[in-house]
Amino acid sequence: MDPIRNPYAPGAGTQPPELTGRGELLDRARVALERVRLGRPEKSFIAVGLRGVGKTVLLNRVRRMADASGYRTAFIEAHEQKSLPELLVPHVRRILLDLDQRGALSEQVKRALRVFKSFMGTVKLSYGGVDLALDIDPERGAADSGDVEADLPELFAALGRAAVARGVPVALIVDELQYLAEREMSALIMALHRVAQDGLPLMMIAAGLPQVVGLSGRSKSYAERLFDFPAIDALPAEDARTALAAPAAAEEVEFEPAAMEEIIRLTAGYPYFLQEWGYRTWNTAPASPIRRDDVLAATPLVITRLDEGFFRVRFDRLTPREKSYLRAMAELGPEPHRSGDIAERLGTGVQSVGPLRSGLIRKGMIYSPAHGDTAFTVPLFDQFMRRIMPRWPMEAHDV
Ligand SMILES: Nc1ncnc2c1ncn2[C@@H]1O[C@H](COP(=O)(O)OP(=O)(O)OP(=O)(O)O)[C@@H](O)[C@H]1O
Ligand SMILES: [Mg+2]
Structure with missing residues (x-):
């Protein structure tokens, strides 16, 4: 059918x-945004x-919702190679300058700008910070210790007070949260705890791979009081059907039930x-109507595209040993596996592959659904690994 009218994305x-x-x-996001705006605990x-x-699509919706209800928003994507302060600097600067321009001189806003300037002095910017100059003196001794766990709470408290002064709430939206360093995560939690205690209208809504839950470990008790960790998962069959049928219906196209069921089966609702x-x-x-045969004819094209894109970009970031580890997992099947079983497949002990496993968790390739278990973070990755390394273990590198 006409590719120009193809509704899928x-x-x-x-x-x-x-x-x-x-x-x-x-709905939860909407309620949280409204409560925080009113200074209510949430x-x-x-x-x-x-x-x-x-996850990203959801956060984008939350961001639009926040923007539409008068929030100032910062959308940050955490990154393996960038520090949290570095990522925050341009956004906090933009928000503070915006608050500064929104009315008569405000001492709270000016103070926040001075604290921010101090904070900025501690941050190494990989992009040079050419346009980040601020014509204000730093507030010496505030948020400038260089210890993110001490500085971030001070910065957030100052920002939160500036937000109160202007009656404008602030939402920090963070994607790929699992890439924060443990210390940064802990600093973020402490900073959010501080603003929550003071009833300041500054909040965070975030998303990440399952390893984020463990990452909040050191500040666990705070984290539990501040956040829930709702799962965002494959769609139940009914929702998956709607995801396919509704966009087609808008173009006056239908699916035969057998075609629909085949797609649901192949995708597992992801x-x-x-x-x-x-x-x-x-x-x-x-x-x-779209028939089951159409689905079957399209499937090899989909697999090729996935193998060259979605799966491939992740595979290319792996070392030979990491590939071998994931290939051994794939050999065992799609479900979570005992780390001991994977090591055994590799012909080695759990201890000796420990660092390899930790590295793969940091890279966001695998996670631990329960103690001692290991699972893929990329759905259907086991099938891909078997396609891309068909002759394993013959082609395995030393582990
Ligand atoms: N609820 C949904 N219904 C139908 N399609 C969806 C839904 N949510 C996301 N999608 C589609 O799924 C794809 C992936 O979405 P998105 O990039 O937000 O996932 P993600 O969880 O952020 O993935 P990653 O972990 O790789 O960043 C997009 O093509 C998007 O259009
Ligand atoms: Mg994403």
């Missing part, structure tokens, strides 16, 4: 034509889910895969 963070199954989380949330389940299968099947099908 495979991609990282691309808004789907129909955002299904996330109503409850969006637990925020960190949505936890595997690759391609729709949003990213639903979009890919929807997209390719649409282009392959000659006319409405």
Whole structure:
């Protein structure tokens, strides 16, 4: 059918034509935003889910919701190679300058700018910070110790007071939260705890891979009081059907039930895969209704595309030993496995692959669903590993 009218939207963070199954989380976000605006105590949330389940899309919706209700927002994507302060600096600066311009001179806003200037003095910026100059004196001794756990709470408290002074709440929206260093996560939690205690209108809504739950370990008791960790998962069959059928219906196209069920089976309801299968099947099908044969004809094209894109970009970041580890996991099947069983497949002991496993968790490839268990963060990655390394263990590198 006409590819120009193809409604599906495979991609990282691309808004789907129909955002299904996330109503409850969006409602929670709405309530949290409104309560924080009023200075009421409220637990925020960190949505936890595997690759391609729709975390970024959800956060983008939350951001739009916050913008529309008068929040100042910062959308940050945590990054393995960048520090949290470095990521925060341009956003906090933009928000403070905006608050500064929103009315008569405010001592709270000016103080926040001075504290921010102090804070900035401690941050190494990889991009040079050319345009970040601020025409104000730093507040010596505030947020400038260089210890993020001490400085971030001070910065947030100053920012929160500036927000009160202007009657404008602030939302920090953080994606890929699992990439924060442990110390940064702890600093963030302490900073949010501080503003929550003071009833300041500054909140965070975030998302990350399942390892974020463990990452909040050191500040665990604070984290539990501040956040819930709702799971964002594959869509239940009913929502998955709607995700496919509604965009097609808007173009006056239908799916035969058998075609629909085949896609649900192949994708296991994972949003990213639903979009890919929807997209390719649409282009392959000659006319409405879309038939099961169209799905079957499109499937090899989808697999090729996934192998060259979604899976491949992750595979290319791995060392030979890491590839071997994941290949051994794939050999055991898609479900979580005991670390001991994986080591055994590799012909070695759990101790000797410990660092390898930790590295893969840091890279966001695997996580530990329960103590001693290991699972993929990328749905269907086991099948991909078997396709890309078919002759394993013959082609295995030394582990
Ligand atoms: N609720 C949904 N219904 C239908 N499609 C969705 C839904 N949520 C996300 N998608 C689609 O799934 C794909 C992946 O979404 P997104 O990039 O937000 O996932 P993610 O969880 O952030 O993945 P990653 O962990 O790789 O960053 C996009 O193509 C998006 O359009
Ligand atoms: Mg994402």
